[in-house]
Every structure is written in C-alpha cells, then in structure tokens.
Amino acid sequence: MSRLLRNLFMGLVVLFMALPLLVVAGVSLNGGQQLRFPPRDPSPRWYAELFTAEDWLNALANSLIIATSSAALALAVAFPLAWFVWRYRTGYGRLLYGLGIAPFTLPPVITALGFLVFWTVAGWHGSILATIVSHAIFFVTLPLVTISLGLAAIDRQVIEVAITMGADEPTVFRTVVLPLVRPYLISGYAFAFVLSLNEYIVAYMVAGFTVETLPIKIFNSLRYGYTPVMAVVAVVFVLLAALIFGLIARFGDLPRLLGAWSKE
Amino acid sequence: MTDRRPRGLPARLPVLWPAAMLLLFFVVPFGIMLAVSFFHQVEGGFYEPGFELANYARFLDPFFGRALLFSLWISVLAAVIVIAVAFPFTYCLTRLRRSAQVPFLVFVLAVLSLSEVIIGFAWSTLLSRTAGLSNLVAWASLIPRAQAWTPSFGALLMGLCYLGFPYTVLILYPPLSRLDPEIPEASRTLGASPLRTFFLVIVPVLRGPLLGALIMVFVFNLGAYLLPQVLGRPQHWTLSVHITDQAVFQSNLPFAAAMAIFLMLFSLAFIGLTMVLGGRQEAAR
Structure with a gap:
C-alpha cells in the first residue's frame, strides 16, 4: 500500500515535470508555422530548418563555440585552484574557493550586470x-x-605510499592524482558545457545584440512571433542534456557526484 | 608532500592563475559596479563619475517598493510550494535502490539545465489557447471553449515552481541520502505508519537542511528574470527584470547597479543565515 502510494506520488511529480516538454515536443512537429497541440499535418521540416536556416544555424554555432571554449576555460581555472586547496591549507586558498562558488549562489542578474559594466x-x-x-x-x-x-575521494595513504617509494611531487600528480580525478574533470566540463549552452542573461548583457546564442535567439523570436523551430531547439536541448548526464551516470557515480555517500 | 603549507613561490605558482582570473573577471567587475552605483545619471543614457546617493534614494519610490514586495512575495510563495513537493519527492527518491535513482537524477539534471527561455516558452505553450491544457478541459466540457491562461499570476507561479523544483531536489539530495536508514526503520518498528514516520521523525530530524533549502530556493527564485516577462504581466515584473530593463532599455546603469548591489547584499544576508544555521547543525552533532 505505502509502496503504491509512493510510486503514485513520484509518477505524478515526474508527469508534471514532463508535461511541458511533451507538449513542446508535439508542437515541434507541426507542418505549418503554427503552434498547435496535437500537431497538424505532422512533419519534421522544422528540425531541418534549425540545421539549414542561416540565422538559426548561426545562433547554434555561436552557442557551441561559447559552450565548448568557456567550459574548457572554466576547467583550466578550477583545476589548479581545487588542487591547491586540497593540497595546502591556507586562508587565501579558502577565500579564493569561496569566490569561485559565489557566482552560482547569487541571483545571476547581479553577475551579469557586473560583466556588462x-x-x-x-x-x-x-x-x-x-x-x-x-x-x-x-x-x-x-x-x-x-x-x-x-x-577528497583520494585515499591519502595512496599518496604516502607513492612518496615512500620515491616519487616526487610532479610524479605523484601525474601518476596518481590525475588518473584518479579524470572522471571528475570530465563531468565538471560536461556540467559547465550544458549550462553554458542554456545560459541567457550573461550572454545577453555581455554581447546580446552582436553575438546571438540560441537562448537569445529564442527569446527574440518570442517577441516577434512564435515558430516551431523554438520547440525544436527545446527538444534538442533536453535530449542533449539527457544524453550527456546519462553518459556521466554510465561512466561515473552520479549519486556520489550529487552528494550521496560513496558506495560501501 | 606531507607539509600542509606551501613553501616558496614555485609551490604557490598553481594558484596564481586562478587567483588572477577570479580577481580580474569577478572582483573587479563588482568593484566597478559598486562605483557606478554612486555615479551621476545624465540625460540620454550616459553617466558621469561622481559620488551621490541619488540612485539609492530612488529605493524610497513606490515603484521600487512595489517591485521589491512583489519579488519577495512570489519568491517566498514559490519556495514554500516547491519545498512542500520536493522534500517528500527527494525522500522517496533516496529510499530507492541506487541504480533506480539514476534515471530520476538524469531527468532532474536535464530539466535543471534547461534555459529559463525554454521553460518560459514551454509553459506559455502549455497554457496557451491553441496548444494548451485548456483544450483538454474544454474537451471535457468543464469550460465552454479553450482559453489562454497566460500571462497571469498563476502562470508565473507555476513557471517559478517548475524552475525551482530540480534545483531544490539537488539541494535536498545530499542530506536525505545520507540520512541513517535506521532512523525510519526504528520508527516503523515502534509501530508508526510511513506518513507518521515522515512527518514526526524525518521532518524534525532534517529541519536544519530543510530551512537551509527553503532559503536557497527563495534566493534562487529572486534571480528569475525571464519568466516574469514571458508568463507574467508588467505588474508581475520582479527586481531582476527591472535591473535588466534599467540597464539595457532605460540605459540607466547607475540605478541598475544600485538595485543589483541591494539585491546582492539582500541575498548574501540570507545565504549567510543558511551558513549560520548549517554551522549550528554541525555543532549540535
């Protein structure tokens, strides 16, 4: 009985979360330039539009360039800092770490305006x-x-063994630390990539009128009339995010990454 | 390698690059924004250096007061609703086998990463006259014909809850998945029903993380800037929307900066509160 109740509750919540996505997926299949659900004269033509129409293609390219390179840069800034804070105990290390956490905890419009000025x-x-x-x-x-x-998951004893056997600091880093954190580097990159792809306010305030990303393009189109291409972008983004996070879960330990204890 | 303090410049070298990046591109922008908030706005969208409190004095306008009160009200309301659903949901989720949790987590992450633009678009479609739920209701003859349910206060509230839900689940996931399974088991053994266990044992045990999550979601909701424009009417614009509007369309950067500084201090105060609460929770253990 209680199991049934639990499954019913979880099912209802998931349905609520999936509902707008399902309607958007339906809308993306409309044959004409209208947003109807259920779709009329279903056709995949708007999917072709995203990858052929010059303005949408341009926005897609901008988004991909920004997401791939900004995630790489974020990783390049985060890795040495995370390593330093893990390796040494210093006040300024902790302060910098706090600074790195701040942009994500504050309302984004504040950081965006800071970038604008x-x-x-x-x-x-x-x-x-x-x-x-x-x-x-x-x-x-x-x-x-x-x-x-x-x-934090690296067993300090492994490091000590490496040192006892004569490894110097660079060797320990290269042969012990790096292989052990590699999955976390990849998932860190993936998180930054997906979120950059979807980000609006910073991209808009920094270069919204010259560098049009997909979210900016969608919002501009919202003002001047709806087209099913917007629904196509939404569907593509949901699938892409599900694929990337699915891969992280497949090759890594997603529950642990999100804060559960390690498996016993 | 066992020493915990860096010695000499070579040991400190790795931290110089992230330090330079964060200082130059995060601290300096905030410094400039703080300075601009005291600058003098001149006609035509320009501003000149100066030091005046005129931009902050505008906080006394009824315009600002209304926007602030509305932002607080809808953010609190959405946060309470979201916690009321996300807490039992996350509890159920963490009671599943670990492998069964993964598809849910992937789904939650996928929704979390969705752009606010896409969420706004999806909800405006779902609540529209041509593609929306109201068709279903009309088809069931509950209302005479399909109608548009957006823009409205209800639509905006719904959108905010949708936006905040995956974020809340991820905030609550660590404390709930680390909850000792023996606690609910003991309660069940002593004869409490699952619902009683949930409300009389789980909720009180986790009231610290629960309150922390409530504040975090509240601050997160304050940051919504697109949903009020897509799903709400102009009187539903929140502070975040007004900041964007002043900066980009009214070309009044000093006033936008002053509002941003205010919003930042306000958010920091609340985030600090969660840290104090969290610290007390740790100390009590």
Whole structure:
C-alpha cells in the first residue's frame, strides 16, 4: 500500500515535470508555422530548418563555440585552484574557493550586470571573447565542486605510499592524482558545457545584440512571433542534456557526484 | 608532500592563475559596479563619475517598493510550494535502490539545465489557447471553449515552481541520502505508519537542511528574470527584470547597479543565515 502510494506520488511529480516538454515536443512537429497541440499535418521540416536556416544555424554555432571554449576555460581555472586547496591549507586558498562558488549562489542578474559594466569599460562589450570569458567565470563553480569531490575521494595513504617509494611531487600528480580525478574533470566540463549552452542573461548583457546564442535567439523570436523551430531547439536541448548526464551516470557515480555517500 | 603549507613561490605558482582570473573577471567587475552605483545619471543614457546617493534614494519610490514586495512575495510563495513537493519527492527518491535513482537524477539534471527561455516558452505553450491544457478541459466540457491562461499570476507561479523544483531536489539530495536508514526503520518498528514516520521523525530530524533549502530556493527564485516577462504581466515584473530593463532599455546603469548591489547584499544576508544555521547543525552533532 505505502509502496503504491509512493510510486503514485513520484509518477505524478515526474508527469508534471514532463508535461511541458511533451507538449513542446508535439508542437515541434507541426507542418505549418503554427503552434498547435496535437500537431497538424505532422512533419519534421522544422528540425531541418534549425540545421539549414542561416540565422538559426548561426545562433547554434555561436552557442557551441561559447559552450565548448568557456567550459574548457572554466576547467583550466578550477583545476589548479581545487588542487591547491586540497593540497595546502591556507586562508587565501579558502577565500579564493569561496569566490569561485559565489557566482552560482547569487541571483545571476547581479553577475551579469557586473560583466556588462566591466566589458564596457574594458572596451570588449559585444565581442564573443567577452562572452566566453564571462561564462567561464560564471560557471567555474561546477568544475570546482566536482573536482574537489574527486580529490577528497583520494585515499591519502595512496599518496604516502607513492612518496615512500620515491616519487616526487610532479610524479605523484601525474601518476596518481590525475588518473584518479579524470572522471571528475570530465563531468565538471560536461556540467559547465550544458549550462553554458542554456545560459541567457550573461550572454545577453555581455554581447546580446552582436553575438546571438540560441537562448537569445529564442527569446527574440518570442517577441516577434512564435515558430516551431523554438520547440525544436527545446527538444534538442533536453535530449542533449539527457544524453550527456546519462553518459556521466554510465561512466561515473552520479549519486556520489550529487552528494550521496560513496558506495560501501 | 606531507607539509600542509606551501613553501616558496614555485609551490604557490598553481594558484596564481586562478587567483588572477577570479580577481580580474569577478572582483573587479563588482568593484566597478559598486562605483557606478554612486555615479551621476545624465540625460540620454550616459553617466558621469561622481559620488551621490541619488540612485539609492530612488529605493524610497513606490515603484521600487512595489517591485521589491512583489519579488519577495512570489519568491517566498514559490519556495514554500516547491519545498512542500520536493522534500517528500527527494525522500522517496533516496529510499530507492541506487541504480533506480539514476534515471530520476538524469531527468532532474536535464530539466535543471534547461534555459529559463525554454521553460518560459514551454509553459506559455502549455497554457496557451491553441496548444494548451485548456483544450483538454474544454474537451471535457468543464469550460465552454479553450482559453489562454497566460500571462497571469498563476502562470508565473507555476513557471517559478517548475524552475525551482530540480534545483531544490539537488539541494535536498545530499542530506536525505545520507540520512541513517535506521532512523525510519526504528520508527516503523515502534509501530508508526510511513506518513507518521515522515512527518514526526524525518521532518524534525532534517529541519536544519530543510530551512537551509527553503532559503536557497527563495534566493534562487529572486534571480528569475525571464519568466516574469514571458508568463507574467508588467505588474508581475520582479527586481531582476527591472535591473535588466534599467540597464539595457532605460540605459540607466547607475540605478541598475544600485538595485543589483541591494539585491546582492539582500541575498548574501540570507545565504549567510543558511551558513549560520548549517554551522549550528554541525555543532549540535
């Protein structure tokens, strides 16, 4: 009885969460330029539109360039910091760590406005490089947290054994630390990548009028009339996120990454 | 390798690069924003350096007061609703086998990563006249014909709950999955029903994390900036929307900066509160 109740409750919540996505998936299949559900004259033509129409393709390319490079930069900033905080106990290390966590805890519009004034002063406002750097800083929290989790999971005795056997610091890093944290590096990158792909406010404030990303393009289209391509982007993004997080779960320990204890 | 303090410059070298990046691209922008919030706004969308409190004085306007009160009210309301659903949901989730949890977690993460634009679009479609739920209700003859349910307060509240739900599940997941399974078991052995166990044992044991999560979701909701524009009417604009509007469309950066500084201090105060609560929880153990 209680199991039935539990499954019913969880099923209802998942249904509520899936409902808008299902309707959007249906809408994306409309034959004409209208948003109807159930779709009329179902056809996949709007999926082709996303990958052939120049303006949508351009936004897709911008989004992908920004997401791949900003996630890499975020990783490059987060890894040495996470390693340093794990290796040494210093006040400034902890302070910097807190600074790396901050962008994600504050309402995003605050950081976005900070970037806006900064890039205006620096003269880079409207450049794609500014968007990439801003996203890297904005999402540095994600690799920072995942890598720190990975480092914390390393058994200190393994390190001590390596030193006893004569390994110096660089060798320990290369042969022990790096292989053990590699899955966490990858998931940190993946988290930053997916969130950068979906990010709106920072990209908009930094270069919204010159570098149009997919979320910006969707919002602009919302104002001037709906088209099923917007639904197509939503479907593609949901599937992409599910695929990436599914891969992380397949090759890593997702519950532990999200804060459960390690498996006994 | 066992020493816990860095010695000499080479040992500190790895931290210099992240330190430089965070200082230059995070601390400096905040410094400039703080400075701009005291600048003087001149006609035509420009501003000149200065030091005046005029931008902060505008907080006394009824315009700002209304926006602030509305932001607080809808953020609190959405946070309470979301916690009321997400807490039992996450509890049920963490009682499943670990392998059974994974598909749920992937789904929650996929929804969490969705752009606010996409969520706004999805809900405006779901509540629209042509593709929405109201068709279903009309088809069942509960209302005479399909109608648009957006923009409205209810639509915005629904959207905010949808946006906050996956975030809340992920905040509650660590404390709930670390909860000792012997606690509910003991309660069951002593004859309490699952519902009684949940409300009289689980909720009190986890009231610290629960309150912390409530505050975090509240701050998260304060950050919503697109849903009020897509699902709400202009009177439903929150502080975040007004900050964007002042910065981009009214070209009044000093006032936008002042509001952003206010929102930041406000959020920091609440986040600090969760840390104090969390610290007390740790100390009590």
